[in-house]
Amino acid sequence: MLDLATLGFLYEEPLHGYELRTRIARLTGHVRAISHGTLYPAIKRMEKAGLLVRESQPGAAAAPRHMLSLTDQGRQTLLELLRKPDDPFITDENRWFTLLAFLRHLPDPGAQADVLRRRLTFLQEPSSFFYSGDRPLSSKDVDDPFRRGVLTIARATSEAELAWLHETIADLADLSAR
Template sequence: MLELTILGFLAEEPLHGYVLKERIKALTGHVRPVSDGALYPAISRLVAAGKLDQHTEPGTSAAPRRMLSLTDQGRADLLERLRHPKPAEITDQVRFNTVLAFLRHLPDRREQAAVLRRRLDFLQTPASFFYRDGDPVRAEEADDLFRQGMLRVARATGEAERAWLEEAIARLDPPQPN
């Protein structure tokens, strides 16, 4: 996900490494903070793979700044990652939000809709945080106030997300008249 996030932000504009880190932190920070020990090796891997270009510019103080930009190969990789998100990038809310943050870079609206359909299909499957005898426990069946709260909030969030996904899919890939 870190590489997808790096590619996604650099598809919008070249950035200094520190600014890139701040944008990543704003997107996922409190849930999945990014450390220098993860970010800079990921940047180095992407540069070595020819997906990012880096050059040095004079800094506002005295130190030069390392500027990063996306190469054509990096853009192609970003688009491929957006077209075919991994299963965990569909099922995990934070990872899916990362895909969603950059899905606009995918130029084909039907391909965008296909990604949203995968998420909608996942959300249509009955699930719960808790199970009893192999069956999902609904909020009304939870045996304590706190689990009831978790389940009610998850249900409301899921309903809102499913409604938005259905609206977005209809706008991106409207049904064709017979």
């Protein structure tokens, strides 16, 4: 998730590390706090892999700032991550939202629709947070008002996402047909 967010934000514009960390935290911070000890080793790893470059620029005070920007290889890596995301980016809601934040950078509407169809397929599989044996439980099956709340909220969220997915896939099909 950190790599995708880093590449996605740098695809949009060069940023210094602090601004990059702030943007990632705003996108994913409610799920996973982004510390300096997490981000800067990832930046060094991506720099070593040739995905981004770091250039020193004079800072507003005394210390220079390190501006980060993507290389062509970094841009291609981002597009590949968007085109063929690993399963957790389809099945895990937090990773899914990170993927969605940058899916617009994939230039082919057909490829965008393919990613959305994978999520649609996943959401259409029967599932629940709670089971009785192998049988998924619905809110009608649960006496606990708090677990019923989890199931009710999840169902409403899924219904909204399914409607959005169907609408957006249709819109992307129209764009691909042009």
